Amino acid sequence: MTSIASRRWRAWLAAALLLGGWGAFKLPLERALGAEQVRLRYGGARVTPEMRDLVSQGAAMALLSGFRGAVADYLWVVAHTYWEQREWFRMHRLMELVCLLQPRSVLFWDMSSWHMAWNIAHDARNDPDEPRLAKRLWAERKWIDAGRQLLQRGVENIPDRYELWARLAWLLDQRVGDHAAAAENWRRAASFPGAPAYASRQVGYQLEMAGKLDEAYRYWRELWAAHPQKSGEPFMLWDRIADRIRQLEDRLQIPPGQRLDTSGVRDHR
Amino acid sequence: MNPLARIAAIARNTLLEALRQRVLNVILVFGLVVLAGANLFSEFSFDDQFKFIKDYCLGVMSLIGVIMAIVAVAQLLPAEMEARTIFTILSKPVRRWEFLMGKYLGVVAMLLLTLLLMTAVSAAVLFAQEHSLVSDAREGLARARDPQAIEAAKASIAKIAAAARDPWLLAAVVLVSLKVLLVAAIALAISTIATSMMFTVVVTSLIYIAGHLESTARAVWLDPAQPAGPAAKVFLAIVSILIPDLGVFNLIDEIVLGNTVTIVYLLKAMAYAGGCLTVVLLVACALFESREL
Numbered sequence: 001m002t003s004i005a006s007r008r009w010r011a012w013l014a015a016a017l018l019l020g021g022w023g024a025f026k027l028p029l030e031r032a033l034g035a036e037q038v039r040l041r042y043g044g045a046r047v048t049p050e051m052r053d054l055v056s057q058g059a060a061m062a063l064l065s066g067f068r069g070a071v072a073d074y075l076w077v078v079a080h081t082y083w084e085q086r087e088w089f090r091m092h093r094l095m096e097l098v099c100l101l102q103p104r105s106v107l108f109w110d111m112s113s114w115h116m117a118w119n120i121a122h123d124a125r126n127d128p129d130e131p132r133l134a135k136r137l138w139a140e141r142k143w144i145d146a147g148r149q150l151l152q153r154g155v156e157n158i159p160d161r162y163e164l165w166a167r168l169a170w171l172l173d174q175r176v177g178d179h180a181a182a183a184e185n186w187r188r189a190a191s192f193p194g195a196p197a198y199a200s201r202q203v204g205y206q207l208e209m210a211g212k213l214d215e216a217y218r219y220w221r222e223l224w225a226a227h228p229q230k231s232g233e234p235f236m237l238w239d240r241i242a243d244r245i246r247q248l249e250d251r252l253q254i255p256p257g258q259r260l261d262t263s264g265v266r267d268h269r
Numbered sequence: 270m271n272p273l274a275r276i277a278a279i280a281r282n283t284l285l286e287a288l289r290q291r292v293l294n295v296i297l298v299f300g301l302v303v304l305a306g307a308n309l310f311s312e313f314s315f316d317d318q319f320k321f322i323k324d325y326c327l328g329v330m331s332l333i334g335v336i337m338a339i340v341a342v343a344q345l346l347p348a349e350m351e352a353r354t355i356f357t358i359l360s361k362p363v364r365r366w367e368f369l370m371g372k373y374l375g376v377v378a379m380l381l382l383t384l385l386l387m388t389a390v391s392a393a394v395l396f397a398q399e400h401s402l403v404s405d406a407r408e409g410l411a412r413a414r415d416p417q418a419i420e421a422a423k424a425s426i427a428k429i430a431a432a433a434r435d436p437w438l439l440a441a442v443v444l445v446s447l448k449v450l451l452v453a454a455i456a457l458a459i460s461t462i463a464t465s466m467m468f469t470v471v472v473t474s475l476i477y478i479a480g481h482l483e484s485t486a487r488a489v490w491l492d493p494a495q496p497a498g499p500a501a502k503v504f505l506a507i508v509s510i511l512i513p514d515l516g517v518f519n520l521i522d523e524i525v526l527g528n529t530v531t532i533v534y535l536l537k538a539m540a541y542a543g544g545c546l547t548v549v550l551l552v553a554c555a556l557f558e559s560r561e562l
Binding site: 007008009010011012014015018019020022023024025026027029030031033034036037040041042061064065066067068069070072073076102104105106107160235 | 317320321324325327328331332417420477478481482483484487488491509510511513514515516517518519520521522523525526528529531534537538541544545548551552555556558559561
């Protein structure tokens with residue numbers, strides 16, 4: 001009897017020592033891995049009581065069980081049903097939550113901001129239940145601003161890819177009319193590998209639209225000089241860039257001797 | 270007969286028993302049917318579709334894998350005791366740890382087979398979706414006349430293929446497998462002290478959920494600025510020390526999203542899982558040694 005009891009105690013002691021020893025060893029390891037996750041921007045926000053209140057009990061359990069991606073996808077589908085039912089505020093809340101759950105998903109930030117700044121804003125402007133134009137315009141601006149703010153949070157979470165910088169630039173250009181800020185964001189987008197060729201061109205166009213003609217001219221010349229082999233890049237549309245340069249040279253009255261020779265460029269479209 | 274041969278014999282038997290179990294087969298068939306239905310997302314854009322299919326398939330693999338691990342392990346020892354075969358086996362020159370390891374490895378083999386099958390079905394779903402989307406894109410390419418539209422269609426085909434055949438998905442499957450094997454080891458350790466199958470199932474499930482909250486518990490415990498009383502801090506310290514951090518496997522989400530995952534981090538996560546697995550199995554062996562049979 002004593003032997004069984006002492007064997008049991010010894011086993012429990014061994015188990016406790018093993019777990020305690022491993023615990024002391026694993027804690028610094030887990031903290032290092034956690035810090036690396038933060039540095040590499042892995043994972044989403046921690047699950048908070050507010051988040052739990054926004055989702056159903058089942059989804060909350062799934063969230064707590066590590067099925068963050070699946071829960072985000074499910075909520076995304078639910079948000080789309082709210083879109084079909086024109087329940088904008090519910091849709092907005094869910095899309096914010098989905099972005100929070102998977103802040104490294106380009107898709108969620110991109111589509112959510114598009115819904116807010118374009119679809120909902122357009123609907124708010126043409127709301128048949130609101131006869132006052134001022135109120136409708138105010139609502140439109142509010143939704144555009146919600147889309148812009150969401151994208152700004154998006155680029156904070158995914159600063160290392162071109163997509164959201166390009167989306168933000170597009171929104172600032174098309175919906176806000178802040179062309180100077182749009183140019184800056186297109187410049188950021190164009191600096192990433194894999195960015196489409198039009199991102200580089202958009203910087204110049206936006207600077208021109210912002211009235212920064214000197215800066216735009218300098219930019220076009222720099223872009224021209226940075227690509228001596230123009231034949232391999234058909235989508236840069238060098239003939240259009242040459243047009244822009246010539247037009248700006250006329251508008252800025254650049255002396256003939258200082259003008260860029262763009263005569264050799266073919267139409268690559 | 271050396272210990273390895275004895276362990277292999279027990280593992281083989283356990284695998285065969287597990288493959289014959291109706292409950293596990295039903296769970297597996299359910300998982301395969303659910304996986305095969307993954308292309309219900311076809312009304313979304315192709316970016317959405319691949320993300321949703323990957324999340325869905327890996328989620329189902331993880332869920333079915335964990336359920337099968339808990340159910341299979343939880344009934345190992347009670348079934349042996351009920352049938353009294355454990356007494357026959359242990360009366361032979363088989364050490365307890367050999368018996369336990371044989372049982373665990375048998376379940377591991379069954380789980381790996383299951384995961385392999387689910388991976389094959391997931392790959393088939395991805396392949397079918399890729400095939401359908403590429404066919405549509407090729408039709409667009411055939412119609413395109415403008416060079417820009419042709420280039421765009423070609424880029425679209427390349428993007429679809431890259432999204433469907435991402436080699437990092439295999440790393441995600443490995444991480445899912447490690448998580449499932451770790452849960453099976455935890456269930457084994459619990460079952461060595463449990464008196465019923467239900468106890469093992471409930472406690473392991475709770476540990477599984479707590480494992481995903483371990484990083485939060487650790488942060489609150491170690492951060493002096495966090496408002497928690499001494500009793501709460503002691504509780505959080507115990508949770509942080511005893512329970513493995515299953516949040517380490519969140520890397521799966523990053524892989525699905527197509528974000529850059531470093532090999533170094535991946536290897537560290539795998540090493541962490543390996544360390545946890547070893548310690549939990551050692552604890553299971555120590556506890557089983559003391560169990561009165």
